[in-house]
Amino acid sequence: xxxxxxxxxxxxxxxxxxxxxxxxxxxxxxxxxxxxxxxxxxxxxxxxxxxxxxxxxxxxxxxxxxxxxxxxxxxxxxxxxxxxxxxxxxxxxxxxxxxxxxxxxxxxxxxxxxxxxxxxxxxxxxxxxxxxxxxxxxxxxxxxxxxxxxxxxxxxxxxxxxxxxxxxxxxxxxxxxxxxxxxxxxxxxxxxxxxxxxxxxxxxxxxxxxxxxxxxxxxxxxxxxxxxxxxxxxxxxxxxxxxxxxxxxxxxxxxxxxxxxxxxxxxxxxxxxxxxxxxxxxxxxxxxxxxxxxxxxxxxxxxxxxxxxxxxx
Amino acid sequence: xxxxxxxxxxxxxxxxxxxxxxxxxxxxxxxxxxxxxxxxxxxxxxxxxxxxxxxxxxxxxxxxxxxxxxxxxxxxxxxxxxxxxxxxxxxxxxxxxxxxxxxxxxxxxxxxxxxxxxxxxxxxxxxxxxxxxxxxxxxxxxxxxxxxxxxxxxxxxxxxxxxxxxxxxxxxxxxxxxxxxxxxxxxxxxxxxxxxxxxxxxxxxxxxxxxxxxxxxxxxxxxxxxxxxxxx
Numbered sequence: 001x002x003x004x005x006x007x008x009x010x011x012x013x014x015x016x017x018x019x020x021x022x023x024x025x026x027x028x029x030x031x032x033x034x035x036x037x038x039x040x041x042x043x044x045x046x047x048x049x050x051x052x053x054x055x056x057x058x059x060x061x062x063x064x065x066x067x068x069x070x071x072x073x074x075x076x077x078x079x080x081x082x083x084x085x086x087x088x089x090x091x092x093x094x095x096x097x098x099x100x101x102x103x104x105x106x107x108x109x110x111x112x113x114x115x116x117x118x119x120x121x122x123x124x125x126x127x128x129x130x131x132x133x134x135x136x137x138x139x140x141x142x143x144x145x146x147x148x149x150x151x152x153x154x155x156x157x158x159x160x161x162x163x164x165x166x167x168x169x170x171x172x173x174x175x176x177x178x179x180x181x182x183x184x185x186x187x188x189x190x191x192x193x194x195x196x197x198x199x200x201x202x203x204x205x206x207x208x209x210x211x212x213x214x215x216x217x218x219x220x221x222x223x224x225x226x227x228x229x230x231x232x233x234x235x236x237x238x239x240x241x242x243x244x245x246x247x248x249x250x251x252x253x254x255x256x257x258x259x260x261x262x263x264x265x266x267x268x269x270x271x272x273x274x275x276x277x278x279x280x281x282x283x284x285x286x287x288x289x290x291x292x293x294x295x296x297x298x299x300x301x302x303x304x305x306x307x308x309x310x311x312x313x
Numbered sequence: 314x315x316x317x318x319x320x321x322x323x324x325x326x327x328x329x330x331x332x333x334x335x336x337x338x339x340x341x342x343x344x345x346x347x348x349x350x351x352x353x354x355x356x357x358x359x360x361x362x363x364x365x366x367x368x369x370x371x372x373x374x375x376x377x378x379x380x381x382x383x384x385x386x387x388x389x390x391x392x393x394x395x396x397x398x399x400x401x402x403x404x405x406x407x408x409x410x411x412x413x414x415x416x417x418x419x420x421x422x423x424x425x426x427x428x429x430x431x432x433x434x435x436x437x438x439x440x441x442x443x444x445x446x447x448x449x450x451x452x453x454x455x456x457x458x459x460x461x462x463x464x465x466x467x468x469x470x471x472x473x474x475x476x477x478x479x480x481x482x483x484x485x486x487x488x489x490x491x492x493x494x495x496x497x498x499x500x501x502x503x504x505x506x507x508x509x510x511x512x513x514x515x516x517x518x519x520x521x522x523x524x525x526x527x528x529x530x531x532x533x534x535x536x537x538x539x540x541x542x543x544x545x
Contacts, residue, residue, distance in 0.1 A: 049545075052405075053409065055545075056543075056544060073411075074314065077411040082405075087405075087406065088398070088403040088404075088406070091334075092330045092333040097329075105322060105412055107315045107316065
């Protein structure tokens with residue numbers, strides 16, 4: 001089995017007497033995209049900053065490519081491309097000079113930078129802005145610039161804190177495409193985001209952080225299975241039948257919106273038979289169905305269950 | 314790892330930054346011109362008490378102005394710059410690079426010291442030029458005194474800039490940094506004089522200058538240690 005590129009063991013961090021991270025442990029294998037999610041204040045940014053070597057006082061061990069980020073900082077940093085939340089650049093810098101300096105500090109040779117910087121700017125639709133001062137860029141453009149500087153030295157591990165924040169939908173799709181390209185090229189990605197649909201689109205595995213603890217981590221199917229979510233039928237009427245009471249006979253029925261129902265069924269129930277019954281009863285009642293089928297839980301559902309469940313405890 | 318020294322790379326960038334933000338223009342040209350204008354417009358205030366030729370030379374005037382202002386300017390410049398950039402999260406992108414964090418601090422120190430030191434040289438040169446134009450070109454002894462005062466000034470500048478660097482690393486807001494520079498930082502320039510004052514070292518000009526530079530290096534080194542351990 002391939003050794004993990006990122007190993008986080010029993011990570012603990014206290015700010016002003018309050019534990020922000022309390023024994024977080026997980027691993028990321030090479031080439032994996034790991035989505036790191038959690039409510040505000042859960043400790044996501046703290047975890048990423050410790051991994052990036054920006055926070056020094058913590059308990060536990062963090063290793064990247066076998067190098068301890070505290071003791072072998074420069075070796076670990078050579079492997080990491082980090083995009084902090086809200087990237088800051090010196091106000092007098094142009095886009096090109098910022099990337100050129102940061103690339104040079106990362107050890108990217110002059111001739112490689114001369115080629116790679118325009119390529120990346122073009123990929124991110126920023127080529128026209130290369131001579132603009134960074135302070136003249138919009139928030140979304142600065143966000144893209146933040147990601148470009150993380151990609152410059154083609155790191156083995158990309159650590160991205162809210163990379164999709166402040167981007168319009170086309171830019172978000174572009175960034176997701178680029179992350180997928182990087183993954184296909186073998187780059188490992190660890191990113192945090194509040195936009196759960198985007199995390200679900202891109203991530204191979206997800207870790208849910210709540211209250212400084214990693215509630216669960218795994219692929220979507222593993223998370224669903226670990227949570228033991230009940231099966232649900234989703235029923236959407238384009239024209240509801242005269243009486244929708246038959247839905248309650250199928251299982252625990254809840255109306256989410258006018259014409260849209262979720263019916264919780266038991267694990268042993270024959271879903272196909274129930275669907276067949278729902279179709280028959282709808283047509284008999286003079287109704288029309290738009291959509292019916294088993295509903296797969298999405299990351300929003302899982303997140304709500306884990307976080308609300310943690311709050312309830 | 315970068316091929317060239319990170320400190321030199323960052324120093325180059327700092328100097329380019331000063332040039333682009335017009336700081337050099339202000340320091341090297343505007344300030345000396347304003348000082349010269351003051352010298353020319355207020356001659357009655359510059360009479361040397363008890364002297365037969367009544368007016369202070371432009372060279373001496375510029376030396377006095379620079380020795381009063383340069384240290385404070387350098388100290389505030391570097392302290393405010395560090396606090397501003399840290400609060401804007403600029404250093405996160407540098408600290409994540411495979412370089413020593415102290416390189417950031419050393420480049421700031423050297424860039425500000427170089428800029429303000431050149432401003433002092435430019436100002437005194439303006440003074441010498443004005444004296445020459447007015448037929449009062451300084452003689453060899455006066456030039457020797459000017460050179461010594463410039464060396465002393467650079468020593469003071471190094472101490473002030475080092476103090477500003479340390480305050481910039483420690484302070485969390487611009488206001489606190491400025492207050493600390495004005496009330497604490499400026500007193501650091503006295504430190505090189507203390508060993509001579511207490512008789513520990515001979516009261517020789519070059520001893521004091523060397524001590525100034527040695528203490529400056531020590532203070533910047535200490536600031537680098539603090540910055541290396543700081544949470545960004």
